[in-house]
Amino acid sequence: MSALLLEHGPQTAAELAVLLGISPAAVRRHLDALLATGRVEERLTREAHRGRGRPARRFHLTDAGRSAFPHAYDDLALTALRQVAALGGPDAVRAVAEAQMAGLEARASTAVAGAGDRAQALAAALTAEGYAATASAISSGGQLCQHHCPVAHVAAEFPQLCEAETAVIGRLVGTHVQRLATIAHGDGICTTHIPGPLRPGSQRAGNRTVPQRPVPDTPRTAAPARPERERTPA
Structure with missing residues (x-):
């Protein structure tokens, strides 16, 4: 039919x-x-x-x-990016990937802005884009899981697409994120770790949150008394 x-x-x-x-x-x-x-x-x-x-x-x-009918969009995208890479190198491919993700970021930012749980709001926005995403609560840290990737076959050859997407996720949730797994690399789902907010008394060291340890007061050691000079009888 x-x-x-x-x-x-x-x-x-x-x-x-x-x-x-x-x-x-x-x-x-x-x-x-x-x-x-x-x-x-x-x-x-x-x-x-x-x-x-x-x-x-x-x-x-x-x-x-x-x-539902077969299409050749992936083949077309791969051909185009291979030509871009041949002419401009990896940086040119990265520029194309960032331009492609700019539209997604603009649409998702509207859904995320003002949300109490930005990770959940982002998961809903990504689901609307075809990513079938879920997320744990961001208040205690968690993971954003994307069960489908519309560009998986292309990203398998051009990881710049995954890198640009990870950067967008980080900007949308407002913190540094770390990609743990991707469908493009053969994993079952794309998994992104979202750390919780910094606690009072903690400082950021690289990609880790390191609690500040109180420095114990070091008691001062009294200087040794100088011996009195012996008096020489006159």
């Missing part, structure tokens, strides 16, 4: 019945299933208001319906 709509364009149930050689009622059952999953949508035709009778309706593939 979806293949016919892709090949022939929007069709009515009657037109699909002719193409398939089955009854319109059977076609409608299949269409109802596609409508329920969001792969097809129903629209009135422009000719619907001409003449008499019930307006005709045509069925169109949605973006979700089209995405």
Whole structure:
């Protein structure tokens, strides 16, 4: 059914019945299933208001319906980045990755701004972008898990994409983060560690939080008394 709509364009149930050689009622059952999953949508035709009778309706593939068919986006992205790398080197690839992530950062920052739990808000924003993300509470530190990566095949060859994404996550949650695992490197999920806020009396040393230890008071040692000079009898 979806293949016919892709090949022939929007069709009515009657037109699909002719193409398939089955009854319109059977076609409608299949269409109802596609409508329920969001792969097809129903629209009135422009000719619907001409003449008499019930307006005709045509069925169109949605973006979700089209995405179910094979595509070569990864191949196109790999070809483009290989050309960028050949002409400008790794820094040029990094610039492309950062430009690509800038749009994601702008969209996610709106969702994260003002949120009480920035990690949870970011996970929701990433899920809306197709990352299927979850997060533990940021107040005690935790992990941001992305169960899907839309660019995993490309990032496997160009790690600059993962590096740019990690930098964006750090800016959005407002702290240094550390990537523990990535789908692009063969792990099951992308895992990012988000440390908790600094505690009073702690200082940042590199990527670690090191508690400051109180320095004990060192008692002063009294200087030894100078011996009195012996008096020489006159």
